[in-house]
Amino acid sequence: MEFQTVTYELNADGYAVIGLNRPDKMNAMTAQMRAEIPVALAEAIKAGARCVVLTGHGKAFCSGQDLGDGGNAAEIDLERVLRDEYNPMVQNLVSSPVPVIAAVNGAAAGAGANLALVADVVIATKSAYFMEAFTRIGLIPDAGGTYFLPRLVGPAKAMGAALFAERISAEEADQMGLIWEHVEDTEFETHWRARAAHLAHGPTEAYRRTKKALRASLGNSLEEQLNLEAHEQGRAGKSRDFKEGVMAFLEKRKAHFEGR
Template sequence: MSFETIRTEMDNGVARIVLNRPEVRNALSTQMRFEITQAIKNLQDKARVLVLTGAGDAFCSGQDLGAAGNAASLDLERTLRDEYVPMLNALYECRVPVIAAVNGTAAGAGANLALAADVVIAAKRAVFLQAFSRIGLIPDAGGTYWLPRQVGFPRAMGAALFAEPVSARQAADWGMIWEAVADEDFEAHVAKRATQLAEGPTEAYSLTKQALRQSFDNRFEDQLLLEAKLQGKCGKTRDFNEGVVAFLEKRKPAFEGR
């Protein structure tokens, strides 16, 4: 597929989706939301890992407010329901691991787009900003779901009410993201992490995502039964057999993936 607002790249099982509107700090337009959704759906069956990042010096500045003309013309409920929900569901349901490589500012819906990924790696220059209250809105694009789960209720509430930037280092310390990386090492480090996942057991990764996410709704006993069910599936894969053989032979496993 050809796209107007994003770029897609594929190399050795690593698919990259690059938000490509640097002139507006990769603000999310209707077209971009549609293209992100389609790219995820298209690439997840071809890739072993997906990397989402931004062109230029920002990851994503959030909703493209300038495209509306005036605030009164915005139907925010429809926009969230019809455009954000499909995009975020595609990201959440992606069958391969998703890395958000946050290269710069992630604000508003852009911050929450990043937080919906499986792993967030940020350059130290990056900041995360729940900017919504600055313009009289609540956090959306999944922000009220992810923030309390990732950083706890007090920090989630403070981030939402005060709308103050959270540095990459602070986000890592809070547990909001996986790691903050020196700016000069960022690109190489993301590539290394993506390759690490691309060479891994993709079916086990997919079932790991399922197990961890369902744990929020399960009782302990239910979660143990879910683990047993999903582990049974893993135990029937060629990658499990290869992992055991490689362990016994003291070599690196050559996982073939799904």
């Protein structure tokens, strides 16, 4: 497919890169972009990518909704846009069978911040920042923000971030548990590509089951979660990657996982 608002790269190391590509608009999201991200994700999985990276072109990751997209912003049916466009995109990213990394190269604001937080792992450049900018224009956090924020940083920090709508530096985001890590700008691309390659060469099926178990944990009782662990571990134990992992351990060599 020929994309208009994103770029797509399938790397030889086994991971795919989806780049938000409206740098002149700080990669603000349009209906077209929200439609293209799930298509690019599906293309990556179909092509055999074992990790997907979502990043931005230019100086920003994503500045949120393009308020000029679709006419007068004050007259847009926001409920329809969320139900028909944002929500399917979020669900596609969350349910990805392979790990998704958000490589946040700059500003991540509004829905752009929450697009990053949907990913399994968030790596930010030191100069990046996150901002739940919604209340600045009289709205509430969306694109999964009210779901992911309290789960990542707790209700107190989530409430402050949502109400004050202040910038959270990458360093602060790292310290408060909002993201996995931040790195120096000069090392950023080399670092996230190495991280993506690491996951692409890992036990993909174990990653998928790990994602499933961790995402279910906050809604489960201890008994339910223990049963889920037993079920998923039983399936993982039947994989070729588990057998390879054990043999590599016993033979004191690096495991060569096939993702099966």
